[in-house]
Amino acid sequence: MKKTFATVLTLAALTGTTALAHYGMIIPSDSMISQEDGRSVGLTLSFSHPFEGNGMVLDAPVSFSVTHEGETTDLMGDLADTEVMGQPAFMLDYPLERPGTYVFAMEPQPYWEPVEDSFIIHYTKTYVSAFGDDEGWDAELGLRTEIVPLSKPFGLWEGNVFQGVVMLDGAAVPRAEVEVEYYNEDMSATAPSDLMITQTIKADANGVFTYAAPSDGWWGFAALNTAPETMDYEGKDKAVELGAVIWVNFEEWTGE
Amino acid sequence: MRTLIIALAVIGWATASVAHQLIVFAFVEDGAVIVETKFSTGKIPISGEVRIFDAENTLLLTLPLEKDGTVRFPLDPDASTQGLSIEVETSEGHDNYWVLTPDDIERGTEN
Numbered sequence: 608m609k610k611t612f613a614t615v616l617t618l619a620a621l622t623g624t625t626a627l628a629h630y631g632m633i634i635p636s637d638s639m640i641s642q643e644d645g646r647s648v649g650l651t652l653s654f655s656h657p658f659e660g661n662g663m664v665l666d667a668p669v670s671f672s673v674t675h676e677g678e679t680t681d682l683m684g685d686l687a688d689t690e691v692m693g694q695p696a697f698m699l700d701y702p703l704e705r706p707g708t709y710v711f712a713m714e715p716q717p718y719w720e721p722v723e724d725s726f727i728i729h730y731t732k733t734y735v736s737a738f739g740d741d742e743g744w745d746a747e748l749g750l751r752t753e754i755v756p757l758s759k760p761f762g763l764w765e766g767n768v769f770q771g772v773v774m775l776d777g778a779a780v781p782r783a784e785v786e787v788e789y790y791n792e793d794m795s796a797t798a799p800s801d802l803m804i805t806q807t808i809k810a811d812a813n814g815v816f817t818y819a820a821p822s823d824g825w826w827g828f829a830a831l832n833t834a835p836e837t838m839d840y841e842g843k844d845k846a847v848e849l850g851a852v853i854w855v856n857f858e859e860w861t862g863e
Numbered sequence: 864m865r866t867l868i869i870a871l872a873v874i875g876w877a878t879a880s881v882a883h884q885l886i887v888f889a890f891v892e893d894g895a896v897i898v899e900t901k902f903s904t905g906k907i908p909i910s911g912e913v914r915i916f917d918a919e920n921t922l923l924l925t926l927p928l929e930k931d932g933t934v935r936f937p938l939d940p941d942a943s944t945q946g947l948s949i950e951v952e953t954s955e956g957h958d959n960y961w962v963l964t965p966d967d968i969e970r971g972t973e974n
Contacts, residue, residue, distance in 0.1 A: 642962060706888050739959075740886050742905060 628786045628805040629718070630657050630827045631665075631731030631852050632691070633711050638761035638856040639736045640703060647702045648735050652713055653691035657790040657827055658804045662692025669714040671697075674748055675707055682711075706740030712748055717847065719840060726838050729829065729850035734760040751776060752851040754785075754830055757815065765823040765857045772814045773830040773851060779814030783830045787818050790825040790854075823859035827852060885957040889949050891938055891971025896963065900932045900951050907932035911953035918945030928953070943968055 636649035654665040671682050682699065689698040703709065712732040720727050730750045741762070747755045757770035773783035787806045789796060798804045810816040810830070820826050830851040837844035885908065889898045896915075901907050911928035915936070923942055926934050928951065946965050952958040 646967070705890075706886060738886070738888060739903075740888075740901075741903070 628656065628788055628829065629663065629720070629727060629729065629850075630655060630788060630829060631713060631715055631729035631850070632657060632790070632827065633713055633731050633733045633854055634790065634825055635711070635733060635735050638734070640738065642738050646704075647700050648709070648737075649698065649700050650711060651689060651691055651696060651698045652686070652731075653694070653696035654715065654718070654729075655692050655694070656788075657825075658788050658796070658798070660692055660791060660794050662690075662694030662696075663718075664694050665691075665696050666716045668697075669716055671713045672711070673701065674710040674712065674743075674746060675705070676743065677746075679748075703735075703737040706738035706742075707736075708741055708743035708746065709735045709737060710743070710746050710748060711735065712750060712753075714750070717838060719845075720848075723848070725833075725846040725848050726840070727848045727850065728834075729852045731850075731852040731854070733854040736761050747774070749777075750774075750851070752830070752832060752849045754828055754851045754853040756853070756855075760853065760855045763820070763855065763857045764860050765820055766860065767857065768817050768819045769826070769828070769855050769857075770815060770817045771828065771853065773810050773816065773832075774814070775832050775849065775851070780810065780830070780832060781812045781814055783810040783814055783816070783832065784808075785810060785816045785818075786829045786831065788827050788829075789820075789822070790827065792824070796822075820855075820857045823857050825854055825856050827854050885951065885953060885959040887949065887951045887959045887961040889947075889961045889963050891963065891968050894938055894972075895935050896938050896947070896949075898934045898949055898951065898961070900928065900953075900959075902957070908953040908955070908957070911951055914950045914952075916948040916950070917942050918947075920948070923947075938968070938972075 632653045634651050640648050654663045672679050673682055685699045686697040689696050714730055717726040717728050730752055744759045745756050752775045754771040755774055773780040785808050808816055832849050834847040834849050838847050884903045887900050889896055898913055909930050913926045913928055913934045915924040917923055928934055947963040950960045
């Protein structure tokens, strides 16, 4: 019994970070671009444990696109290599030609996670408003799984709630589990318990979840579901975790 | 250009504090400047006044807003080398502005 317990502890120590939440990430230079900010937005695409600052390799995505005024444009050819948290990632500077909301979305390659004995596919997106126009802020892209915003996914004060509905294969997911994690970019946030690195909430019967962010900055919401199909890994069928990830920025409250 | 930036900063401060519900956007196409407006609700203002200033804050033109919330005027290359500032004030008193920078104008002229 002692040996088994020791083995478990050793395994946990070795794999502790990988057992925590993975997040596909799309972080823009700003979620609200004004005309004084210029005519483009910078974006970085990465894969990480964002609270702990542990980066992972992001292989070339299956797709990366922007949707504006109902039109989706492939941006795969515009990605350039970079590093985020010391790991390979991608970046681009995207020109904003007109006002409105631009939705950037990435489908990564399936990531094999040995600790969970499954593949992970996190469909990741973020919303950027250009030139004071928020039209399109609630756009549903029709991704296999996604969080459709019920709160405007930009222009939120710290302490505001963010609400979204979890969609999978075109239908809302009752009681969907949603993991929430802060992008601890400057590593200034500390967690008194591992339970507070990734917070977990559940959607209601209509697939709607609500979360109030305690501070400004970027917060990632990942709704996780298991796909009905499996994928092959070394001749064996393995489960596939489908993640609907959205990154939302909360602004610092400026009042007293 | 410096004068334009200072003037725009003053305009921006003034308009941002009193009228944030009108969205103004302008671009250059086929030798003309096209100005588009709408309210943040998505509705289109049906009347208003459009004032065009050069980089020295000199008023170049005053035009009525069309019923579809737009207005179009020929681009004067000589007057716009340092950019243009386009102010729109609707008949209800909402106002805002858009700055066509020299880069904006160059991009529009190239296309």
